[in-house]
Amino acid sequence: MTMLRSYYEEFVRTFGNVLFAVCLLLVWGLMTLAGVVVEQGKDPAEYFSAYAPPLARLILRLNVDNIYHAPYYVGIIGLILLSLAVCTFKRVIPARLPALRPVKIDKIPLNAAIDVPQDEGSTRARVEQFFRDRGWQIRKREFDGAEWTFADKHNWARRGVLVAHVGFVIIAAGTSVYWAKGFSGDMPVLVGQTVEVPHRRAALRLNGFTFKVQPIMTKSGMVYQPIDYVSDVTVTGGNGASKRETIRVNHPIDIGGTLFYQSSYGFAMKFLVTHDGIRSPELSGKTYFPGDTVTLPGGSRQIEVLQFIPTVDRQTGQPSSDPRINDPAVALAASAGGQTTPPVVVPMRTWIDVGDGWRITPQQYVMVSGLQYRYDPGVPLVGIGAFVLLAGLVISFYFLPARLFVCVTPQTRGCTVGLAAMTVKGYDIFETQFDELQAELRKALAPPEQRRTLSFAEAN
């Protein structure tokens, strides 16, 4: 039991330490930076071509190629949350200004002594009124016959850090809700195709897709700027009711809580494949996406569909940078017996002879709308958490909890007002305000004729 307790205390001591939390943040930051520098989610071969083999091996072995989903990345966030929780209970919630007790005023760096040629009682009353007028909360206590006045400001703002920490926890909770109940994915849909909406009794039909590209002459040459991508869809619900909708970038549609976004577009191809002049119905009926292969029967010959080219440069016969569809073509490559031919650009409705009586004619292109879907029930929680975090930052940065200690001591002629200040963020941060405060207090406590003189002197 004692051993368990000592382990617990050690755990609380370590995880409640701000420097430990900072170390965790640092590790988190460095891991995050690694994910920025090393491109994520690429093919292993790409790492070997971009980095020296030992480094590429290290990247792959340590999961740096997918670092944000690596167990150790999630683990460090877990440790930060743990540290945050322990810090909150051990340091943030108990953190407070010192108890209402007398202090040695001259030992506190922010201190002042003001001699007032008036009696103790009226001076104390004026001092209290002075601070009250400026929004300070006044409390009085008597210690060994001496009356002390304690003035507090923004004491509530001590909770700012707590609020920020709570915000962070709410964000983490919202993210976890997505992991537990959410789903997302990509859905390339061909024009005319109907697809099932995942996890929903609904179907989505792509009636048409249009994209708008504007050629603009800039100072460094022609740029083809994409302006708009629009998917025209019909959504049919479980009850059979249909609704026509438009999906644009920045304008998703909601199907039973699942949002559909316009993310990209592309092209699929249909070919006329003939053998000795006879159409192959099996190969000609298919729709091919870039990366697909046309496997010709009776051998190992394959035709790879490399890409759709919207415009071919008529002079060079090569792909143009114009993404608008003017003179479309398809880039194909043939492979047989482990050998691949260089890519060939085949204009639409022209054929290419691939040997043994086989001919391929790119006949038609079909537009593909790249849709993304996502169901994330954690979004409201993440949003709330983000704003709670922000509120916590604002409270803790802009409202400084401060306490003034005031003791009025009678003297042979009048009295002395001893004033000292403490804040939860040290002394330097309050230095200017304290100087202004004590200057104002001096002026307020000065006899009326002196106050006039001061004002006159200041005016000049």
Added chain:
Amino acid sequence: MQQHMPLDEVLMIIALGAYVVGALSLLAYFFSRDEWLKHLGIPLVIAGVVAQVAQLVARYEITRIWPLLNLYGSLSLFSVVSVAIFIYFAFRYRLWFAGGFVVALAAVFLAYGVTWNEGTMPAVPSLQSYWAKIHVPLVVASYGAFMVSFVVSALYLLKYYYERALGAAGALERYAMAGGGQATAPDVRAADFRVRLDAPNIASAAAAGNVTAQWFNTMPSLPQLDILIYRIVAVGLPLLTLGIITGAMWAHEAWGAYWQWDPKETAALFSWIVYAIYMHLHTRSAWRGVRSAWISAIGFMTIMFCYFGVNLWISGLHSYKV
């Protein structure tokens, strides 16, 4: 036929000119402390800001496109916001001594931005959103605040290391002889915490006629500079947080997920973590001062990486150069 230069480009030249001359005046003020140089520099810098705001408005009026969505536009906004934030802090906390450096940096960024001006370009679909008018200014404003904090941090570090270079041995005694009276070291510590934490070597060297020490001596004390850095970071960090939040809201609308682990998002998260570390360490008195100033300076380097490195060298969803 003579071709007229567009109004926005004329205003840009005026702004750039005002910044350059204003920066030179304020730099000369830093080294000479001649008040007239400051009085010359301040109106010039304010005129630069006014001209640049007018330039942004004129560009919008001419093109009907928000001038924030490419590197030229965002750099223009970055420089005007950093100078505007600096002016606020300069009036509020008498920060004019740093003005020459801040305005010179802003002018450099603005001049670099001009090199990216490719003319009028409509926004790509993902940028055609009202969020662009919220998210971009917030993020760029945070960058501006961090640039001002970087300059003050750099001045802090210069002063600190100059103080150290002057030698620690017998520093307090020398200070006491130069202007601190007959106090012995422990008495000085007890009597005035500002002396305890400030730069006694610089003070004594300044009294002995060292010109460099005199420059540093007229700057605020090291603790005051530390607090200034803190106050400026305290403006930048909530702005960056709000910028990331609004960016997430926009991403949720445009790309289907509020967080995509895109290089720009993660680089911004990294900067946020660095400044969060700064804020955590600043709660501990042992970490205030030189260590905090270093973290603030490193923080700005991460901001620069997030701004330029990700836009120019790393491809991702935020690669909007022109």
